[in-house]
Amino acid sequence: MTTSIAITEGITTLRQVEEKLGLTLSGDSQFFTEWMADLPALSEAEQARLEQVRQNYLYQISDGILLEETVKRVVLSPLLELAGFYQSPYRFKTEVSVEIAAQGDNEEILRGRIDVLVLQNRLWIVLIESKKTTFDLELAIPQTLAYMAVHPKPEQSLYGMITNGSSYLFVKTLGKQYGISDLFATRSQYLNNLSGVLKILKHLGTIITKS
Incomplete structure (x- = not known):
C-alpha cells in the first residue's frame, strides 16, 4: 500500500505516467476490445432498473x-x-484516497478526491468525488494507471473504470501498454449509456474471475 501511495502522489499527468512508469498508449486497435466485444445482453428488468437510475440522477x-x-x-x-459485484466470488478492497485539483472557470481552483475500490485485485473502480460533477475524468486517468502499475503481476490484463457519476471511462493495462475506452454518460438514453457501462462491468467481471 505504501508503494502505491507514493507513486500516485507523484503522478498527475499522462506524460509522467509514460516517463516514470514506462507505460505507453497502445496504437493497436485490438489491444482493448473488452469494452466493445462479447458484451452480455441485459434483461428487461435490468434495463428498467438502469432507466430508474438515470431518472434518479x-x-x-x-x-x-x-x-x-x-x-x-x-x-x-x-x-x-x-x-x-456485491456477491460471491467478488471481493473488494479499498485504496487510500488521493487528492486532485484543477483550474476551473474564472481561475477558480477546483478540488476533489479520488476514492478507489479494487475488485479481485484486477479491476479498479475509481470515483472522483467533488462538488463539481463535471470534474474532468481525464484528471483521474494518470492516478488510476499508477495504481494499476504497481500490480505484482503486470503480465495480466488489468482494468479500471473511472467515473464522477455523470461520465465513465474504462482503461486497460497489459505489460507496459495501456488503452482507454470511449466516454459513456449517465444522461444518455442511446449510445454509450448506462446499459453499455453495465454490460462492460459484467464482461470485465467474468474475465477477471475466469482468467
Whole structure:
C-alpha cells in the first residue's frame, strides 16, 4: 500500500505516467476490445432498473450540484449491485484516497478526491468525488494507471473504470501498454449509456474471475 501511495502522489499527468512508469498508449486497435466485444445482453428488468437510475440522477442533478454521497448511492452502488459485484466470488478492497485539483472557470481552483475500490485485485473502480460533477475524468486517468502499475503481476490484463457519476471511462493495462475506452454518460438514453457501462462491468467481471 505504501508503494502505491507514493507513486500516485507523484503522478498527475499522462506524460509522467509514460516517463516514470514506462507505460505507453497502445496504437493497436485490438489491444482493448473488452469494452466493445462479447458484451452480455441485459434483461428487461435490468434495463428498467438502469432507466430508474438515470431518472434518479436527472432528478438529483436538476439543482446543478450532485454531492459525493449522492453519486455513490444514486448511481455507482446500483451499477455495482446489478453487475453482481456485491456477491460471491467478488471481493473488494479499498485504496487510500488521493487528492486532485484543477483550474476551473474564472481561475477558480477546483478540488476533489479520488476514492478507489479494487475488485479481485484486477479491476479498479475509481470515483472522483467533488462538488463539481463535471470534474474532468481525464484528471483521474494518470492516478488510476499508477495504481494499476504497481500490480505484482503486470503480465495480466488489468482494468479500471473511472467515473464522477455523470461520465465513465474504462482503461486497460497489459505489460507496459495501456488503452482507454470511449466516454459513456449517465444522461444518455442511446449510445454509450448506462446499459453499455453495465454490460462492460459484467464482461470485465467474468474475465477477471475466469482468467
